[in-house]
Structure formats: C-alpha cells, structure tokens
Amino acid sequence: MTETLHKGPILRLGTRNSPLAMAQAHETRARLCAAHGWDESMVELVPVVASGDKVLDRPLAEIGGKALWTKELDQWLHERQIDASVHSLKDVETLRPAELTIAAVLPRADKRDRLLGAKSLADLPPGAVIGTSAPRRAAQALSLRPDCTVVTFRGNVATRLGKLEAGEADATFLAAAGLLRLGQDDLGHALAPAQWLPAPAQGAIALECRADDAETCKLLAAIDHAPSRAEVMAERALLTGLGGTCHSPIAVLCDYDGEGLTMRAALFSPDGKDKIEDSAQFAAGDLEAPARLARELLAKAPPSIAAVFNGAS
Numbered sequence: 459m460t461e462t463l464h465k466g467p468i469l470r471l472g473t474r475n476s477p478l479a480m481a482q483a484h485e486t487r488a489r490l491c492a493a494h495g496w497d498e499s500m501v502e503l504v505p506v507v508a509s510g511d512k513v514l515d516r517p518l519a520e521i522g523g524k525a526l527w528t529k530e531l532d533q534w535l536h537e538r539q540i541d542a543s544v545h546s547l548k549d550v551e552t553l554r555p556a557e558l559t560i561a562a563v564l565p566r567a568d569k570r571d572r573l574l575g576a577k578s579l580a581d582l583p584p585g586a587v588i589g590t591s592a593p594r595r596a597a598q599a600l601s602l603r604p605d606c607t608v609v610t611f612r613g614n615v616a617t618r619l620g621k622l623e624a625g626e627a628d629a630t631f632l633a634a635a636g637l638l639r640l641g642q643d644d645l646g647h648a649l650a651p652a653q654w655l656p657a658p659a660q661g662a663i664a665l666e667c668r669a670d671d672a673e674t675c676k677l678l679a680a681i682d683h684a685p686s687r688a689e690v691m692a693e694r695a696l697l698t699g700l701g702g703t704c705h706s707p708i709a710v711l712c713d714y715d716g717e718g719l720t721m722r723a724a725l726f727s728p729d730g731k732d733k734i735e736d737s738a739q740f741a742a743g744d745l746e747a748p749a750r751l752a753r754e755l756l757a758k759a760p761p762s763i764a765a766v767f768n769g770a771s
C-alpha cells in the first residue's frame with residue numbers, strides 16, 4: 459500500500475455557508491477530487507456568513523447589491539486565507555476585482571425558474587400575491603399578470619419556502635438549479651423559456667482565484683466546462699453592455715447547441731407594463747455580439763425601461 463504523504467489540504471475553497479452554497483461547494487470538491495485523483499481531505503471547505511445573508515428584511519438591491527455575496531470571500535482571497543472561492547455565478551457582479559479571475563465554470567444545471575404555489579401564472583387566482591425580491595421576477599410576473607401584487611421575499615431557499623408555506627404569498631419563484639442541488643427539484647413547476655426567461659448565468663457555478671496564482675488556476679481549469687462557460691460569459695457580456703445590476707429587470711438565456719450560441723433577451727419596466735425583447739445567434743467566445751444586442755435593446759427601449767438603465771455606459 460502506498461502511504462499518503464501530504465499533510466494538509468492542497469486547496470482551501472471559500473464558500474458562503476447557506477445550505478445551497480454548501481451543496482455547491484461539495485459538488486465542486488467532488489469534481490476536483492475526481493479530476494485530480496484526490497481524496498476529500500485535500501480540499502478544505504472554508505465557510506463564511508456573507509453580508510448578503512445577514513440583512514434579510516430589505517431587498518438586496520437596496521442594501522448594496524450583489525457585492526454583498528462576494529465581499530468576504532474576495533477579501534479572504536486577497537489575504538490568501540483561501541485559494542479559491544465558489545459562487546452561484548448569477549450572484550456575482552460583472553465588474554470584479556482585477557486581481558481575480560473566473561478559472562472554471564462547472565457544467566450548468568437546469569437554467570429555468572420554477573413557480574411554486576400554482577401550476578402556471580395563468581392558474582393563479584385574480585389579485586394573487588407573489589413573493590419575490592428579484593426585480594426581474596417581479597417585472598416578469600406583473601407583465602404576465604398585471605392584476606397580481608408583489609411582496610418582498612428574501613432569505614435562502616428554505617426561508618422562502620417557509621414564507622410560502624406560512625401563507626405570506628400565494629406563489630413564489632425559485633431557480634430550478636438551486637432546488638436540484640438541494641434535492642428538492644420535485645417542488646413547483648418549471649417555467650418554459652418561451653414565456654419566461656431566467657437571470658443572467660442562472661444555474662452556473664463559478665470558481666474564482668487570484669489571477670496570478672497559476673497553480674490554482676490550473677487545478678481549477680481541469681474542471682472547467684467550455685460550453686457552460688461560453689453561455690454564461692455571453693450572458694454576462696449582455697449584462698455588462700446594458701449596464702445592468704441587481705436593480706435591473708433583465709432576463710436572458712443563451713443556449714449552446716454544439717455549434718454556436720443562441721441568445722434570447724428581454725428587458726422590462728419595473729412595473730412589468732413595458733417589455734422589449736430580441737435574440738441573436740453567434741459563435742462561442744464572441745463577446746462583441748451580446749454587447750451589440752445590448753446596444754440594440756437599449757436603442758429601442760421606451761422611457762420606462764431606459765430609466766432603469768440610466769447608469770449604462
């Protein structure tokens with residue numbers, strides 16, 4: 459028998475401590491171990507309570523935005539307390555610290571949202587209350603069901619399910635990928651992209667490390683999934699082109715079919731009354747095409763939509 463000589467972990471992987479984040483960290487560890495022939499002890503999971511998990515009574519857009527999900531882990535990477543961090547890419551701002559790089563995107567799970575509380579939006583009773591704190595979900599829901607009311611629903615997946623159970627709303631939305639990773643993908647009903655597009659990079663897990671840490675970059679690159687990376691980088695390029703933030707009701711879906719990418723995108727006014735949409739086909743790795751689509755969308759945006767994208771460069 460060969461003796462294991464290594465003394466500590468090879469890789470310290472920072473993660474938020476929510477159940478979904480921990481499930482994603484475990485998936486990442488399993489993929490790294492499979493790719494490199496490691497045993498589990500070689501990847502140490504280092505959990506943190508992120509700022510975004512501390513304040514739960516106000517929408518994220520009001521308290522500091524997506525940066526609140528990454529702030530602590532970015533700092534730990536900077537201080538070299540961890541070698542890499544794992545994120546739901548949907549929650550990661552498009553503008554990142556220059557010292558960091560997305561070294562891997564894992565195979566993307568189901569990209570769709572699921573509706574909980576009713577079989578479809580059309581099935582909701584008149585004047586139903588919908589719980590969500592995502593501007594995109596609120597605007598999309600009101601676009602299809604202007605008679606409904608939206609109430610703020612924050613917290614992790616279990617908290618939101620609890621609020622639905624307690625009757626705080628008639629329905630809510632959760633990402634299929636999150637439910638899947640928590641083993642609860644039997645809950646609710648998937649919303650078809652023809653009617654309902656997800657958020658940029660929904661369903662994707664990204665691994666970040668310091669760009670100058672060649673060793674870690676290489677270890678992480680071994681589990682990168684090129685088609686998923688192509689899709690989500692295109693979606694993030696659209697978001698960048700729109701000057702989008704977590705305030706912005708932006709829905710987008712990019713699908714790689716083995717040859718190229720097809721992108722469908724929609725922008726909404728916050729009240730859901732106005733909507734513009736467009737689509738484009740382009741090659742994987744082309745980030746100019748989604749930027750062009752962003753410009754085309756902005757060019758035809760009515761004032762109600764343009765107002766949300768005032769900060770766009």
Ligand SMILES: NCc1[nH]cc(CCC(=O)O)c1CC(=O)O
Nearest residue numbers: 546548632633635636660661662
């Ligand atoms: N906004 C929080 C968040 N960030 C990532 C996911 C789910 C996993 C994913 O979409 O990758 C969720 C929960 C949800 O939106 O239902």
